Amino acid sequence: MAGINATRLVKEYPGGVRGVDEVDVEINDGEFFALLGPSGCGKTTLLRSIAGLEAISSGQLVIGDRDVTDAEPGARGVAMVFQDYALFPHMDVADNIAYPLRIKRVKRDDRRATAEKVADGLSLQGLIERRPGQLSGGQQQRVALARAVATRPDVLLLDEPLSNLDARLRLEARTFLKELQRDLGVTTVFVTHDQAEALALADRIAVMKAGKLQQIGSPREVFQRPNNTFVAGFIGSNPMNLVPATVSAGAIAIGDAVSTTLPPGTEDHVREGQSVVWGVRPEYLRWTTADEPGAIAAEVSVVENLGASVLIAVHVDGHKLQVVVPEDHEPAPGDRGYLVPTGSKTLLFDAESTERIG
Amino acid sequence: MTGSTETVRKVASNTTVRHYLARVAFGLVLTIVGLLFALPLVWLVLAPFDATPTLSLEWPDWTLDNFARLFQNPYAMRSIGNSLLLGVGTMIIVVVLGALAAYAMSRIRIPGRDGILYGLLLLSSIVTGTAAMVPTFQIITSLGLINTYTGVLLVLAGGILPTVIFILKDFMDSIPKSYEESARLYGAGPFRILRDVVVPIARPGLAFIAIWTIVQVWGNFLVPFILLRSPDLQPAAVLMYTFYTESGQADLRLISAFALLFSAPVLIIYFVVNRRYGFRFHGGIKS
Numbered sequence A: 001m002a003g004i005n006a007t008r009l010v011k012e013y014p015g016g017v018r019g020v021d022e023v024d025v026e027i028n029d030g031e032f033f034a035l036l037g038p039s040g041c042g043k044t045t046l047l048r049s050i051a052g053l054e055a056i057s058s059g060q061l062v063i064g065d066r067d068v069t070d071a072e073p074g075a076r077g078v079a080m081v082f083q084d085y086a087l088f089p090h091m092d093v094a095d096n097i098a099y100p101l102r103i104k105r106v107k108r109d110d111r112r113a114t115a116e117k118v119a120d121g122l123s124l125q126g127l128i129e130r131r132p133g134q135l136s137g138g139q140q141q142r143v144a145l146a147r148a149v150a151t152r153p154d155v156l157l158l159d160e161p162l163s164n165l166d167a168r169l170r171l172e173a174r175t176f177l178k179e180l181q182r183d184l185g186v187t188t189v190f191v192t193h194d195q196a197e198a199l200a201l202a203d204r205i206a207v208m209k210a211g212k213l214q215q216i217g218s219p220r221e222v223f224q225r226p227n228n229t230f231v232a233g234f235i236g237s238n239p240m241n242l243v244p245a246t247v248s249a250g251a252i253a254i255g256d257a258v259s260t261t262l263p264p265g266t267e268d269h270v271r272e273g274q275s276v277v278w279g280v281r282p283e284y285l286r287w288t289t290a291d292e293p294g295a296i297a298a299e300v301s302v303v304e305n306l307g308a309s310v311l312i313a314v315h316v317d318g319h320k321l322q323v324v325v326p327e328d329h330e331p332a333p334g335d336r337g338y339l340v341p342t343g344s345k346t347l348l349f350d351a352e353s354t355e356r357i358g
Numbered sequence B: 001m002t003g004s005t006e007t008v009r010k011v012a013s014n015t016t017v018r019h020y021l022a023r024v025a026f027g028l029v030l031t032i033v034g035l036l037f038a039l040p041l042v043w044l045v046l047a048p049f050d051a052t053p054t055l056s057l058e059w060p061d062w063t064l065d066n067f068a069r070l071f072q073n074p075y076a077m078r079s080i081g082n083s084l085l086l087g088v089g090t091m092i093i094v095v096v097l098g099a100l101a102a103y104a105m106s107r108i109r110i111p112g113r114d115g116i117l118y119g120l121l122l123l124s125s126i127v128t129g130t131a132a133m134v135p136t137f138q139i140i141t142s143l144g145l146i147n148t149y150t151g152v153l154l155v156l157a158g159g160i161l162p163t164v165i166f167i168l169k170d171f172m173d174s175i176p177k178s179y180e181e182s183a184r185l186y187g188a189g190p191f192r193i194l195r196d197v198v199v200p201i202a203r204p205g206l207a208f209i210a211i212w213t214i215v216q217v218w219g220n221f222l223v224p225f226i227l228l229r230s231p232d233l234q235p236a237a238v239l240m241y242t243f244y245t246e247s248g249q250a251d252l253r254l255i256s257a258f259a260l261l262f263s264a265p266v267l268i269i270y271f272v273v274n275r276r277y278g279f280r281f282h283g284g285i286k287s
């Protein structure tokens, strides 16, 4: 068991692209840690750098109490599940699971016994003699997991382990993965571009963009108090509404006609006339037909059904906002009404630095 | 009204007839071409058992005498052994070196890699050909390898390797890198990875290369003919060239019997391998 500590980690590809740019991250022993970000932000690169499959350009990497910056991949105590699972097509499930043990020169019978035990633990009974080509996607994923945990690694790395599964199976596998991680207590780093997956699984999340870390925090922290507009827009199943505004007379002015109150705790950090971005999640806006104090006039343009609720797009003085409305109360396109923000849940960002204010 | 249906019918029957004739003509052409190819093969099977074979195809005057005479020739059977030795020797060199080189070529980034490969491929077709006969002879002489198998093996393997590397590289390119990376993470070194992962997956390609090499060497006349002096070192393809009667005529009785023996091993290899591997080659050729 071991934690991971990266200091000013840089991975520069030939040609000058920085896949990972000055990343500082400390992952605790036994933690379930998610690397989250849009495509091409460097999640895989960071994961592969931890594994040793990419040579680190500069910075330091410590796993447990060992500096492994220049260590061979095989000498780091890490196991990894690849996005394509990388199961050897010419070996059956048992041999696949036992392959790491074969390299460690474990005797054939012991290998077999371990492979069977691990396979049982991952509900792969009865599949042990099949070839990977004869398994479903979900089964392949479990075989890959079994192979990774068979050697009891200090660190388990997962690169988009669920992305090859269909939506329903993904939910199942998600629960399964969480249980497995808790049972083994192994430090786990997993890569995903699905924010819902990260929120559901991880103890802590690191959000990345263009090789740089944007924020590290618990799912609650990154959801409720995103560091900047990028994280705010990325986290949440419906992206946060981010509206350009200015600070005017102790309130937020959106365009000429509309204004709303400053989010709590930001009063002392803003100056008159400052350009800001006002952020509010669609869930924290209430739609009403009657004007009330602090309400914002809006006009409905699109109505999307989400099942138990309805997502409506509204226009506020030329800006588009999204609002989640409970079913049965949905307005129709063209309706005029008012938005009431839940004041304590709104956020304010500086327009220039995009950082959160307060 | 009736007239027009009549015409339609006539036209229709006309096209059927034409269609039919075309098919017959096509079949006829194919039969002739097929026969042209089959006749030498029939000769190959019949002539060895004919007491007086000629170059024309005729019903044999059955006998096994030709084979009896062949076995009395001190070099005949040995030359088949020599051919096998050269074929298998070249095959081992080519498969081992070809696999290593192709793997390296596939996985390591060298600037101008494809250029190197194409250059080698182009040059190799010259190396073993007639054009390079004199320089090849001179190089092997100055190396002191004339009349040795080492010399023949070097030249044969050198000529075949570029093609093999080219084919195998394509094959290995199609093996996902994640297999090897996964093995590396578990502590496997490069040779271990080659043995456990790359070779088993590339096996159909390697089998094809092995057979193809043996067949190439088996039929190669020029290289051993130039580089070998002693009659007891000659492979079968060269030995056949020495079967003359006292009067200086080609000895068809020996040649026909020997030709049958000469073609047998290649046919056997082909059938065995075809059954085992079916010459599956999908991994190497990208569609």
Ligand SMILES: Nc1ncnc2c1ncn2[C@@H]1O[C@H](COP(=O)(O)OP(=O)(O)OP(=O)(O)O)[C@@H](O)[C@H]1O
Pocket: A013, A014, A015, A017, A018, A019, A037, A038, A039, A040, A041, A042, A043, A044, A045, A046, A193
């Ligand atoms: N071998 C390479 N050579 C050069 N640049 C690379 C290489 N691999 C990745 N990159 C670049 O590094 C950046 C990060 O890539 P990476 O694969 O880590 O992204 P990612 O976050 O995993 O994306 P995805 O979600 O699409 O898998 C990208 O801009 C990519 O183009």
Ligand SMILES: [Mg+2]
Pocket: A043, A044, A045
């Ligand atoms: Mg990736």
